[in-house]
Amino acid sequence: xxxxxxCKNLSHRYGxxxxxxxxxxxxESGKIVGLFGPNGSGKTTLIKKIVGLLQDEEQxxxxxxxxxxxxxxxxxxxxxxxxxxxxxxxVTDLLDFYELMYDDFDRGHAEEALxxxxxxxxxxxxxxxxxxxxxxxxxxxxxxxxxLYVLDEPFSGIDPVARETVIKxxxxxxxxxxxxxxxxxxxxxxEQILDEAIFIKDGKLVFHKSVEKVREESGRSLSEAYMExxx
Amino acid sequence: MPWNLDSDRPIFLQIVERLESDIVSGKYAPGxxxxxxRELAVEAAVNPNTMQKACGELERIGLVYxxxxxxxxxxxxxxxxxxxxxxxxxxxxxxxxxxxxELGISRDEALKLL
Amino acid sequence: xxxxxxxxxxxxxxxxxxxxYACIVIMSIVTMITALIAMNTKSVTAEELMVxxxxxxxxxxxVVGIVMAGRFYDLLFTEEGMIRLTLPVKNRAHLQTNxxxxxxxxxxxxxxxxxxxxxxxxxxxxxxxxxYQGLKGYYEMxxxxxxxxxxxxxxxxxxxxxxxxxxNYYITFLFALAVSRRIVSKHGIMQKxxxxxxxxxxxxxxxxxxxxxxxKLIEVIEADLSWYPLxxxxxxxxxxxxxxxxxxxxxxxxxDVLFGLIFLxxxxxxxxxxxxICRNIMERKLEV
Numbered sequence: 001x002x003x004x005x006x007c008k009n010l011s012h013r014y015g016x017x018x019x020x021x022x023x024x025x026x027x028e029s030g031k032i033v034g035l036f037g038p039n040g041s042g043k044t045t046l047i048k049k050i051v052g053l054l055q056d057e058e059q060x061x062x063x064x065x066x067x068x069x070x071x072x073x074x075x076x077x078x079x080x081x082x083x084x085x086x087x088x089x090x091v092t093d094l095l096d097f098y099e100l101m102y103d104d105f106d107r108g109h110a111e112e113a114l115x116x117x118x119x120x121x122x123x124x125x126x127x128x129x130x131x132x133x134x135x136x137x138x139x140x141x142x143x144x145x146x147x148l149y150v151l152d153e154p155f156s157g158i159d160p161v162a163r164e165t166v167i168k169x170x171x172x173x174x175x176x177x178x179x180x181x182x183x184x185x186x187x188x189x190x191e192q193i194l195d196e197a198i199f200i201k202d203g204k205l206v207f208h209k210s211v212e213k214v215r216e217e218s219g220r221s222l223s224e225a226y227m228e229x230x231x
Numbered sequence: 232m233p234w235n236l237d238s239d240r241p242i243f244l245q246i247v248e249r250l251e252s253d254i255v256s257g258k259y260a261p262g263x264x265x266x267x268x269r270e271l272a273v274e275a276a277v278n279p280n281t282m283q284k285a286c287g288e289l290e291r292i293g294l295v296y297x298x299x300x301x302x303x304x305x306x307x308x309x310x311x312x313x314x315x316x317x318x319x320x321x322x323x324x325x326x327x328x329x330x331x332x333e334l335g336i337s338r339d340e341a342l343k344l345l
Numbered sequence: 346x347x348x349x350x351x352x353x354x355x356x357x358x359x360x361x362x363x364x365x366y367a368c369i370v371i372m373s374i375v376t377m378i379t380a381l382i383a384m385n386t387k388s389v390t391a392e393e394l395m396v397x398x399x400x401x402x403x404x405x406x407x408v409v410g411i412v413m414a415g416r417f418y419d420l421l422f423t424e425e426g427m428i429r430l431t432l433p434v435k436n437r438a439h440l441q442t443n444x445x446x447x448x449x450x451x452x453x454x455x456x457x458x459x460x461x462x463x464x465x466x467x468x469x470x471x472x473x474x475x476x477y478q479g480l481k482g483y484y485e486m487x488x489x490x491x492x493x494x495x496x497x498x499x500x501x502x503x504x505x506x507x508x509x510x511x512x513n514y515y516i517t518f519l520f521a522l523a524v525s526r527r528i529v530s531k532h533g534i535m536q537k538x539x540x541x542x543x544x545x546x547x548x549x550x551x552x553x554x555x556x557x558x559x560x561k562l563i564e565v566i567e568a569d570l571s572w573y574p575l576x577x578x579x580x581x582x583x584x585x586x587x588x589x590x591x592x593x594x595x596x597x598x599x600x601d602v603l604f605g606l607i608f609l610x611x612x613x614x615x616x617x618x619x620x621x622i623c624r625n626i627m628e629r630k631l632e633v
Contacts, residue, residue, distance in 0.1 A: 014530075014533045015531065015532050015533045017533065048632075048633075051431045052430070052431060053427060053430055053431065053632065053633050054632045054633075055629065055630065055631065055632055057629075069435075070433055070434060070435055071433075073431055073432065073433040073434075074433035076431070078427075078428075078431045080424060080427040080428065082424050083424065084424045084425055084427050084428040085424075085425060085428070086423075086425060096356070097353065100349055100352060100353055100356075101349060101350075101353060101432050101433075102432075102433070
């Protein structure tokens, strides 16, 4: 297992407010890692640093050995915490966009997955329910053959059935040596699919463990461990 | 449907138990091919790595064997399956008795109830 | 990758841009028709309508710029930017693509407008054909004087100056957006639109000051020129460079060339500076 993502003493501030404070961790390839923490703890900031929406001037992040930039963006597939496309676009437009811009995008695969969920490619994004929109976005993101998938809150505001579907899409489409970094509040619903969990509190990394180890050592679930850390 | 797993015990052990009982109960017949790890993981909604590890464990026990290219198959060794069945049964009885004990019911009383 | 980005941007904007181009053509035609009616019937209403239609046609050019700059706004300020800014290209490629495409589509809009008005205006002297007539006038005036080179030089200079001024305005748009983005993310300000408005207004006023300065400067130069004793000294004989500079029966062309060159320099340099700052923000400071 090689190190896919490395953060070394990563910090970030918005104005005077410290959003990330000296965060260091490593992520191996082939792992699904959960990123947990209350609202405003720095999860989205960390993710934005990794995908390059916030500048990493100190080059504290290395992905596959490279600092964040053109090269890493080509191997990172990112799903923002909100639906990113305006409603006037059809699903086919998004397929065209991904196909043109990403060499590793498998259009046939995406179309199959969409058809499998009964999502019409002629449909406008704006006319979809939130759950369908989220499913579409995850299918697009997971239909790339990337090395690292960064999913920010893929389950926010969708019902339990849709959530289950999204988890299935993730597991089905993830290439074998690829990793997923998953930020979510749904700790109970996702802990079965995780290899590792990272807890962030006030911009600091306070917990980074193998989920199975937590269960083995303390006989407790991850959500119990979470409650203990944040209560 | 995702499998019903407890999140306070290692998922890996629970998957092994679940697959064992699936084999013993005949859901997967002797000699039958097991679904691919990825498929099983998606069905169970668990991490593919964990599923991989569980399948490896079953292989170690001998309940399944793998053929390099075509996948994993359930063992045709009926004896081994019977043995596993007995072990699982014993374990269940033990758990049952333990629970009864917790409730303050002696073995004889439990037998009567049965 | 840059080519792909360009292709994507064209795909995103072509529907709107084509629609606006069609509007410009229709509005220009309607303008000329009402102008004809106004001339023949001496109707005041028709004349007023003509002005309205003309303004509509000219607004089309501005709207092209707004649509293209809107793509840059989406990039920096909306959710869509999160997807576009994580594409495997350098951040500055987005700026380069938008500048190229934006300026080109504005030029194309102006060419369409000028061509339609010019063709319709053929032979008649209306004020509405000003740009076209002006260019034609320059050329004919110098052509009949037999000084083709001067005519060409003046025409080229004026067109280039106009082009640079327009490019400058477009880049100012983008500059205001990029600077606003920087201010908003650096200070964590939530009122994004307010910041854009303030930065835009400040830049607009600076531009006005610059124009005022240039106009004053040119007035001074003009005044100086009319004192210049050698100005219309010799008729055209051989076209040596000195002759070329000195001869001018009207004394207009040298003003036009100078005017053009000064505009070219001032607007060109400020546009370049703004572009560099924009690029720097995109590459090193952009945070969304």
